[in-house]
Amino acid sequence: MLAYIIRRVFQSLLVLLVVGLVAFSLFRYVGDPIDSLLGQERTIADIDRVRESLGLNDPFVVQYYNFLANAVQGDFGISYRQSRPVAEIIAERAPATLELAAVSALFAIGLGIALGVFTAIRRRGIAANVIMSASLIGVSLPTFLIGILLIYVFSVELDWLPSFGRGQVTDLGWWTTGLLTASGREAIILPAITLGLYQMTLIMRLVRSEMLEVLRQDYIRFARARGLRERAINFRHALKNTLVPVITVTGLQLGAIIAFAIITETVFQWPGVGLLFINAIQFVDIPVMAAYLMLISVMFVGINLIVDLLYFAVDPRLRIEGRNT
Amino acid sequence: MTTPVLSVRNLTVEIPTRAGLLKPVDGISYDIAAGEILGVVGESGAGKSMTGNAVIGLLDRPARIASGEIHVNGRRIDRLSRKELRRSRGKEIGMIFQDPLTSLNPLLTIGDQLTETISEHLDVSDGEAKARAIHALEEVGIPAARDRIDAYPHQFSGGMRQRVVIALALCAEPSLVIADEPTTALDVSVQAQITALLKRLCRERGMAVMLVTHDMGVIAETADRVAVMYAGRLAELGPVRDVITAPMHPYTDGLMQATPDASEGATRLRQIPGAMPRLGSLPPGCAFNPRCPYTQDRCCQDPPPTRDVTDGRAACWFPLTEHAAIPA
Numbered sequence: 001m002l003a004y005i006i007r008r009v010f011q012s013l014l015v016l017l018v019v020g021l022v023a024f025s026l027f028r029y030v031g032d033p034i035d036s037l038l039g040q041e042r043t044i045a046d047i048d049r050v051r052e053s054l055g056l057n058d059p060f061v062v063q064y065y066n067f068l069a070n071a072v073q074g075d076f077g078i079s080y081r082q083s084r085p086v087a088e089i090i091a092e093r094a095p096a097t098l099e100l101a102a103v104s105a106l107f108a109i110g111l112g113i114a115l116g117v118f119t120a121i122r123r124r125g126i127a128a129n130v131i132m133s134a135s136l137i138g139v140s141l142p143t144f145l146i147g148i149l150l151i152y153v154f155s156v157e158l159d160w161l162p163s164f165g166r167g168q169v170t171d172l173g174w175w176t177t178g179l180l181t182a183s184g185r186e187a188i189i190l191p192a193i194t195l196g197l198y199q200m201t202l203i204m205r206l207v208r209s210e211m212l213e214v215l216r217q218d219y220i221r222f223a224r225a226r227g228l229r230e231r232a233i234n235f236r237h238a239l240k241n242t243l244v245p246v247i248t249v250t251g252l253q254l255g256a257i258i259a260f261a262i263i264t265e266t267v268f269q270w271p272g273v274g275l276l277f278i279n280a281i282q283f284v285d286i287p288v289m290a291a292y293l294m295l296i297s298v299m300f301v302g303i304n305l306i307v308d309l310l311y312f313a314v315d316p317r318l319r320i321e322g323r324n325t
Numbered sequence: 326m327t328t329p330v331l332s333v334r335n336l337t338v339e340i341p342t343r344a345g346l347l348k349p350v351d352g353i354s355y356d357i358a359a360g361e362i363l364g365v366v367g368e369s370g371a372g373k374s375m376t377g378n379a380v381i382g383l384l385d386r387p388a389r390i391a392s393g394e395i396h397v398n399g400r401r402i403d404r405l406s407r408k409e410l411r412r413s414r415g416k417e418i419g420m421i422f423q424d425p426l427t428s429l430n431p432l433l434t435i436g437d438q439l440t441e442t443i444s445e446h447l448d449v450s451d452g453e454a455k456a457r458a459i460h461a462l463e464e465v466g467i468p469a470a471r472d473r474i475d476a477y478p479h480q481f482s483g484g485m486r487q488r489v490v491i492a493l494a495l496c497a498e499p500s501l502v503i504a505d506e507p508t509t510a511l512d513v514s515v516q517a518q519i520t521a522l523l524k525r526l527c528r529e530r531g532m533a534v535m536l537v538t539h540d541m542g543v544i545a546e547t548a549d550r551v552a553v554m555y556a557g558r559l560a561e562l563g564p565v566r567d568v569i570t571a572p573m574h575p576y577t578d579g580l581m582q583a584t585p586d587a588s589e590g591a592t593r594l595r596q597i598p599g600a601m602p603r604l605g606s607l608p609p610g611c612a613f614n615p616r617c618p619y620t621q622d623r624c625c626q627d628p629p630p631t632r633d634v635t636d637g638r639a640a641c642w643f644p645l646t647e648h649a650a651i652p653a
Contacts, residue, residue: 218427225381225422226442226493227415236441240432316477317431 008308012301017068019297023290024067076291081283086291090273094295095176096166097265097272101258103179103188104196108257109250112200113239116207121234123212132208138201143260147194147267154190162187164269191268195261199253206249210242217241243314251307255300328399329356330533331380331501336393338372338379338557347604349375349388351557357533359500362524364548364565365537366580368601372557373537377503379403380535381418382410397501416446419494423506425486429478435462435489436474439496446497461492465522484515488522495526502527503535508543520547541584545569553577556601556612561639573639575617611642619643 051057055066070076076086115135119128138146155163167183169176178184214220215238223233262274269275273292280288312318338350350372357363365373378384380395382402395403397417402410414420422428430438439458443449449457455474462470465488478486487507494502504523508516524547527534536548544551544565551568553561553576561574572578579597599616608614614624621643629640639645 218422218424219430221383222420222422222428222490222493223430224383224411225414225420226445227411227413227497228441228445229411232441232445237430237433241430315432316434317479 005309008305012305015301016294016297019294020068020071021064023071023293024064026286026290026293071291071294076294077287079280079285079288081280081285081288086287089276089288090291090295093271093273093276096178096270097258097261097274099177099179100188100191100195100264100270100272101254101261104192104194105199105254105257107192108196108199108203108253112203113207113246115200116204117211117234117239119204120208120211120215123208131204135201135204138197139205143194143198143263144267146197147191147264150190150194151267161190163190166271191264191270194267195257195264199250199257202253203246203250207239207242207246210245211238214238214241240314244311247307247310247314251303251310254303255296258299259296327358329358330398331357331535332394332396333376333380334394334396336376336379336395337391338375338384338388339391340388342605344605348391349557349604350379352393353552353554353557353559354393355552355559355562357501357535359533360528360531361550362527362534362536362548364544364551365535365554366539366541366544366551367554367560368539370601370604371554373539373554374505375557376554377420377505377535377537380501381414381420381503383414383420412446415442415494415499416497417499417501419497419499419502421487421490421494421502421504421507424510425483425490426510428490429486429493431478434475434477435481435493438493439474442493443496458496461496462489464526465489465492465495466518467492483511484518487511487515487519491519491522491526495530495532498530499532501533501535503537505537506539507536508540509538516543517546523547541569541580553580556607557604558612559640560613561641571645573644574613574641575619575645576613577639578645579616611640619645 055063058066074087076090078084079086079089082089115131119131122128141149151163154161162183165187166178167185167187168181169178169184170180178188211234220233220237223237228237261270261272262277264270265272265274266278273295276288277292279285280292333356334354335352336350336354337348337352340347340349349370353372353376355363365376367373375384375388378388379390380397382405384390390403393403394401397413402413402417405413429435436455436458439461440451440454443454443457443461444451447454447457459470459474462474467473467485467488473480478489481489487510491507502523507523508519511519520543523534523536526532536544538544548565550563551561551565552559553568553574555576561568561572561577563573568577569581572581576597579595582595583597585594597616602608602612602615608625610626611617611620611624611629614620617624623642627642629642
């Protein structure tokens with residue numbers, strides 16, 4: 001098992017290297033950085049001097065190595081637009097995005113699994129059918145439209161919840177959180193629902209179909225034949241057996257939640273890295289874009305690693321140790 | 326006579342379909358006494374498993390018990406509420422399924438599965454439940470049960486898993502066990518072990534066992550009496566020796582002819598011509614009449630007499646012993 005983990009970590013590093021290469025290529029080949037640094041009024045001597053000082057005359061491999069070495073230390077260069085270290089800007093913005101992603105993931109997973117189990121167990125019931133039909137909306141409507149609809153209903157018409165921003169934020173030194181204040185909690189509701197709705201319906205439909213599949217299995221029949229209670233059968237025996245595919249999809253979707261926060265953050269003017277990224281694109285702020293790319297890929301890879309380890313926790317058949325047939 | 330553990334009277338199971346009402350089990354009656362093994366044989370679709378599922382109350386919808394009565398230990402159980410029925414499952418009636426590879430939940434240890442069943446039915450502490458679980462495993466011949474109780478199903482071989490399944494079915498000490506093809510998925514050598522185990526447990530505990538199988542060999546070795554089913558009806562019921570050596574129903578005779586016998590050497594097996602009719606298109610009269618070599622006019626008109634299960638044997642207008650008397 002340890003060997004497996006080491007192998008997976010190694011693979012993850014490989015993926016990050018490749019992403020790093022793409023991010024680096026952005027830096028190097030999407031326009032000449034000299035253009036954006038020196039502007040129109042420049043001399044050949046200036047260009048050579050800056051090229052030399054930035055290491056742009058070094059061979060490609062050396063440049064890539066330097067980029068990686070800096071990135072590992074959290075140094076992604078200076079933002080062209082804000083003239084501040086990119087790492088600092090991202091660290092400032094990350095808590096907002098991560099908090100939003102965490103809340104909407106909790107919403108998606110919790111409600112998704114609960115509704116999935118419910119609709120599977122009562123699959124002929126009216127409520128289950130209504131939920132299933134309604135879930136089509138969640139799957140088919142684009143995120144920005146859901147956000148705008150929610151703002152229209154709950155902010156404009158009903159005036160219950162704020163339509164933009166993060167509300168009052170508490171500074172914990174290294175982290176800023178909106179969850180400790182009433183206005184912060186109110187502010188996160190609409191964006192979290194907007195961001196998590198698609199994932200919620202996806203998880204719900206997946207859990208439902210997996211449950212229906214598992215409930216047909218012999219061991220469920222055998223559990224019934226032993227007179228176990230329905231609750232024990234549904235949750236202890238059936239739900240656990242649906243978890244492996246659910247964990248897979250949920251893991252990928254968590255990455256998607258963080259990545260797609262861009263749209264939600266734009267709709268709700270949420271001060272996170274997604275909004276930062278959109279602004280960076282507008283101003284061709286390449287160091288910020290590259291850093292964002294790296295950050296998202298680190299999260300994707302990290303989540304996938306955790307997902308793989310969760311398989312072991314759930315399914316004993318994958319554990320190699322203690323196999324003694 | 327003492328009350329039989331299981332008593333089934335005129336049991337009919339119906340499945341409503343668009344094409345009409347199907348009767349996979351049609352008016353069958355039998356008893357099983359304590360310590361007795363009743364073998365139920367027949368082709369696929371003859372209604373063997375459906376009978377077992379009806380007794381334990383696990384018919385898949387839309388199949389349902391249309392008429393008849395099922396008594397277990399003198400108590401009528403086909404009218405029980407879902408909750409009462411659930412309580413009697415496992416505790417009064419145990420069931421063993423065909424495939425030990427799929428009958429056990431792969432994600433729970435066998436100890437978990439045993440103790441949850443024991444705790445559900447018996448009022449015992451967790452420690453006591455675990456002790457009973459270990460005992461149940463020892464009883465079915467799992468070596469080093471104490472160490473293996475925390476093992477997962479995939480860590481056992483097929484034969485061992487079927488032993489675990491038996492331990493699970495029996496851990497709350499039911500008086501009736503329905504074994505639905507318990508050896509079909511196993512190697513021949515393991516089959517013999519499992520049938521011997523079932524037989525031993527049946528004798529030791531005085532359980533009534535309903536052994537559903539299509540394997541005449543298993544029946545001959547294990548069962549005390551045998552019920553032969555055809556197209557949802559009982560064709561013949563009687564002591565194993567009688568039915569095997571002198572079958573009275575032409576269908577049973579056909580089945581016996583189609584069973585290989587090592588002592589006879591390489592003779593060609595005789596097969597019963599044709600196939601069992603679909604439930605939706607049973608012929609009038611005796612369901613076996615299109616395939617029966619002895620069919621007469623009467624067989625195509627009136628359903629055969631279903632005599633009292635305790636003494637009568639074959640549901641046939643012209644049982645074979647009578648044919649034997651008539652020179653061909």
